[in-house]
Amino acid sequence: MISKKTKQLVREGLWTNNPIFAQVLGICSTLAVTNLVLNTAVMCAGLIFTLSLSAMTVSILRNVTPRNIRMMVETLIIAFYVIIIDLVLKAYWPEMSTNLGPYVGLIITNCIVMGRCEACSISNPPKIAFFDGLFNALGYSYILLIIATFREILGMGTFLGYAVPYFSTVWDKWIIMVMPPGAFFMLAIVVWVFRSIKLAGEDKSK
Amino acid sequence: MAQIKNKFWYPVFYMFVVTSLFSAVVIGFAQITADRVQANQQIAFEKAVLSVLPVDLSELKSDLAIHNYFTENVEQPSKETGGAYVIRKNGEVIAYALTMEGQGFWAPIKAVIGIEADQKTITGFYVYQQNETPGLGAEITQESFINQFDEIVIAEGPKSINFKRPSESLEPSEVHAVTGATQTSTRLEKIINDALIQWRVKMKNR
DSSP: OOOHHHHHHHHIIIIITOTTTTSOOOHHHHHHHTTSHHHHHHHHHHHHHHHHHHHHHHHHTTTTSOGGGHHHHHHHHHHHHHHHHHHHHHHHOHHHHHHHGGGTGGGGGOHHHHHHHHHTGGGSOHHHHHHHHHHHHHHHHHHHHHHHHHHHHHHHSEETTEEOTTTTTTSOOOGGGGSHHHHHHHHHHHHHHHHHHHHHHHHHHO | OHHHHTSTTHHHHHHHHHHHHHHHHHHHHHHHHHHHHHHHHHHHHHHHHHHHSSOOGGGOOSHHHHHHHHHHHEEOOOTTTTTOEEEEETTEEEEEEEEEEEEOSSSEEEEEEEEETTSSBEEEEEEEEOOOOTTTGGGGGSHHHHGGGTTOBOOSSSOSSEEEOTTSOOOTTEEEOOTTOHHHHHHHHHHHHHHHHHHHHHHHHO
8 A cells, every 4th residue: 555655755756856857957968868858767767776776876885874974975876876877777778878878877877866965865765865865856857858859850860779750751850959068958947837737737736 | 972072083083084994995995996997998998099099899799809909919019100099910010009198178188190101191080088078178089079080191290180070071181170169179170280280290300
């Protein structure tokens, strides 16, 4: 049975307190990796692994970690999980490791990870911290995948590298969509749309 | 516990213990995967060298077949070949494979270029290690970019191969740069030209 607290964590991570359109965290990676859906998907899988396990580890150590060095310890824990992902990719999926290049390492600097460790894990038990990390990462991931889908189709005429009918032939490809300015446009539109839906839902419930 | 946490030495001791623990796990994991990572890198290199030489790679179905073919047929670099790998038929050189390395936009780029026995005509180009921006600079690994090098002729003078803007028409020793990746293109152009100039000097002085 899913507890009330878990349901609340699901709702907050995916919707009411979504990292991208509510907390506006992790914007750097949102802008950087969303020009290809496959790269975005692997990056999201890496973040889900890192955030959920980092949050749980920070929570396990919270009672013995001195407050004045907690951020150093959090960074160490996050880096530990990211290096593990990097090594696994290099050993078992070298092609993806080559494709993603520096972005795996950059998960360390994703502010959602540190943000959730500071906001939740440092003051909650491991189970809550794990689910908070997991659903925040999932909330981040589905928004990134929406942005990446639009950018890849409009900018390259492909989805997951496969040609999309009409967009790969007739459509005059908007190269700007796979370049950095395209990420700003798409992010602004997605945040605007999702915030409008969220606000409309809140108005109705009043 | 609270009393120990307040001791002045505790943060240093705690950080030392936590760092040692996580580092030990990472080092252990790196040791376990080291052979596999090294083998992946070696195969990636051998594939790169063979892909720029006039070799039918479609007949080499597995990584082991590629490794065996490379070991049996590709001659190691020597002073006689100007530091390039060589493939021969009946003792005559068919083509050279010249490796090159230099700083890209984010990290070092490693590539290999194939040159016919006439020492002028390019037989292929391949980037086997890079960390450029996915979707932009990383396009230097895509067929659309590397296929441009097939059959082009090295020019005399300081620029053996010239990179032109994507909209400009090409001469026999020119290729199109990558759209939206000026830094990567400029740096790769320098890496290629430096390597070719040095190789030609070595071939003259051998």
